[in-house]
Amino acid sequence: xxxxxxxxxxxxxxxxxxxxxxxxxxxxxxxxxxxxxxxxxxxxxxxxxxxxxxxxxxxxxxxxxxxxxxxxxxxxxxxxxxxxxxxxxxxxxxxxxxxxxxxxxxxxxxxxxxxxxxxxxxxxxxxxxxxxxxxxxxxxxxxxxxxxxxxxxxxxxxxxxxxxxxxxxxxxxxxxxxxxxxxxxxxxxxxxxxxxxxxxxxxxxxxxxxxx
Amino acid sequence: xxxxxxxxxxxxxxxxxxxxxxxxxxxxxxxxxxxxxxxxxxxxxxxxxxxxxxxxxxxxxxxxxxxxxxxxxxxxxxxxxxxxxxxxxxxxxxxxxxxxxxxxxxxxxxxxxxxxxxxxxxxxxxxxxxxxxxxxxxxxxxxxxxxxxxxxxxxxxxxxxxxxxxxxxxxxxxxxxxxxxxxxxxxxxxxxxxxxxxxxxxxxxxxxxxxxxxxxxxxxxxxxxxxxxxxxxxxxxxxxxxxxxxxxxxxxxxxxxxxxxxxxxxxxxxxx
Numbered sequence: 171x172x173x174x175x176x177x178x179x180x181x182x183x184x185x186x187x188x189x190x191x192x193x194x195x196x197x198x199x200x201x202x203x204x205x206x207x208x209x210x211x212x213x214x215x216x217x218x219x220x221x222x223x224x225x226x227x228x229x230x231x232x233x234x235x236x237x238x239x240x241x242x243x244x245x246x247x248x249x250x251x252x253x254x255x256x257x258x259x260x261x262x263x264x265x266x267x268x269x270x271x272x273x274x275x276x277x278x279x280x281x282x283x284x285x286x287x288x289x290x291x292x293x294x295x296x297x298x299x300x301x302x303x304x305x306x307x308x309x310x311x312x313x314x315x316x317x318x319x320x321x322x323x324x325x326x327x328x329x330x331x332x333x334x335x336x337x338x339x340x341x342x343x344x345x346x347x348x349x350x351x352x353x354x355x356x357x358x359x360x361x362x363x364x365x366x367x368x369x370x371x372x373x374x375x376x377x378x379x380x381x382x
Numbered sequence: 383x384x385x386x387x388x389x390x391x392x393x394x395x396x397x398x399x400x401x402x403x404x405x406x407x408x409x410x411x412x413x414x415x416x417x418x419x420x421x422x423x424x425x426x427x428x429x430x431x432x433x434x435x436x437x438x439x440x441x442x443x444x445x446x447x448x449x450x451x452x453x454x455x456x457x458x459x460x461x462x463x464x465x466x467x468x469x470x471x472x473x474x475x476x477x478x479x480x481x482x483x484x485x486x487x488x489x490x491x492x493x494x495x496x497x498x499x500x501x502x503x504x505x506x507x508x509x510x511x512x513x514x515x516x517x518x519x520x521x522x523x524x525x526x527x528x529x530x531x532x533x534x535x536x537x538x539x540x541x542x543x544x545x546x547x548x549x550x551x552x553x554x555x556x557x558x559x560x561x562x563x564x565x566x567x568x569x570x571x572x573x574x575x576x577x578x579x580x581x582x583x584x585x586x587x588x589x590x591x592x593x594x595x596x597x598x599x600x601x602x603x604x605x606x607x608x609x610x611x612x613x614x615x616x617x618x619x620x621x622x623x624x625x626x627x628x629x630x631x632x633x634x635x636x637x638x639x640x641x642x643x644x645x646x647x648x649x650x651x652x653x654x
Contacts, residue, residue, distance in 0.1 A: 351407045352524040
């Protein structure tokens with residue numbers, strides 16, 4: 171049984187929970203007291219991940235940290251059709267480029283949220299400006315991709331782990347003082363991500379409401 | 383912002399932005415809008431605020447001919463904005479005298495754009511150069527500057543006709559003229575190619591404007607010569623996107639007051 175070292179409001183942990191959910195893979199969680207307990211920086215957890223970061227995933231004897239790396243592993247191991255991370259050089263290259271982009275979103279939009287909601291010490295103006303720059307780039311990319319018949323960040327036929335990786339901190343951006351009104355292509359893409367079968371929500375990101 | 387703007391139509395979205403199931407988040411003269419298209423294709427421009435507890439309707443669910451608020455599930459009908467359902471009433475019928483309505487605004491759809499007016503307007507959206515012409519709607523560009531500044535800066539807009547793509551931006555001759563307030567016709571002539579784009583500035587609020595554009599001579603739909611049209615359209619959309627983003631970056635890199643549009647021109651010419 172997969173074990174996930176987890177914190178519910180963490181967008182990076184949510185990336186993994188979201189992929190596990192849409193892949194239909196069972197797992198258990200070890201909840202950590204990220205705030206205010208800073209359990210991820212405790213000596214016990216630093217033995218699990220010396221970077222003191224979550225999520226960490228255990229699959230039997232195999233342990234992996236870093237949300238992007240975990241997405242790659244889960245998609246390669248548990249998606250027999252290889253839809254979420256195709257076994258194709260160009261697809262893998264393209265997806266990895268956007269996984270790195272997702273990391274930049276973490277460094278900006280998530281940092282802004284940690285500042286506003288969790289009282290972390292960051293240069294908030296720099297974080298917000300950085301996030302807005304990335305959102306502009308993502309909005310332009312999605313706009314032209316959509317115009318070309320490609321509804322997903324790195325792929326046309328089916329969403330990939332690039333969409334999973336970019337989604338959480340984009341959707342939580344308002345908690346860091348970054349609204350998404352100016353990015354209509356991102357807003358439409360977010361609707362599409364929420365409509366993925368077996369989509370799961372998190373605090374701050376609602377599932378698409380079911381029509382009554 | 384000018385008082386006259388509240389009683390005329392402004393573009394608030396591209397027609398293509400009102401996709402099935404999506405509620406588009408707009409803003410006109412400081413008024414937030416929930417823009418959506420019903421199952422019959424009819425556009426709606428509503429105040430982005432459920433009359434019940436004020437939650438944004440852009441967070442709600444698009445049900446085809448109604449919007450449903452995220453908060454308590456109240457539903458409102460396309461067209462009238464009238465409340466049609468209140469879930470907390472359970473099986474009881476809606477009281478007949480109930481007159482709850484979302485505030486609705488006048489809405490039109492022309493030239494691949496959705497237009498709204500906050501108050502009764504004397505005139506309909508009309509751009510003679512676009513009537514009967516093949517046209518393609520450009521990507522709309524949000525600019526963190528007042529509409530007056532954006533309109534002034536657009537007086538110096540330059541682009542390269544799609545048939546001469548690859549030419550340097552300063553080649554050829556560009557002219558810009560105001561057709562009406564906030565609406566400009568930009569013509570670019572290079573070699574034997576001549577192309578026109580209509581640019582329209584939406585005053586979102588005192589600090590923000592959105593530039594919408596319609597290019598004449600290519601079509602958003604397929605048709606005869608489809609592959610050529612599609613490829614020209616794509617290159618034209620990309621080119622105007624690049625030019626308008628350059629204008630945006632120039633305007634946003636300084637705090638420009640309406641009187642200082644000369645600075646904007648210098649920045650634009652430097653970035654060309």
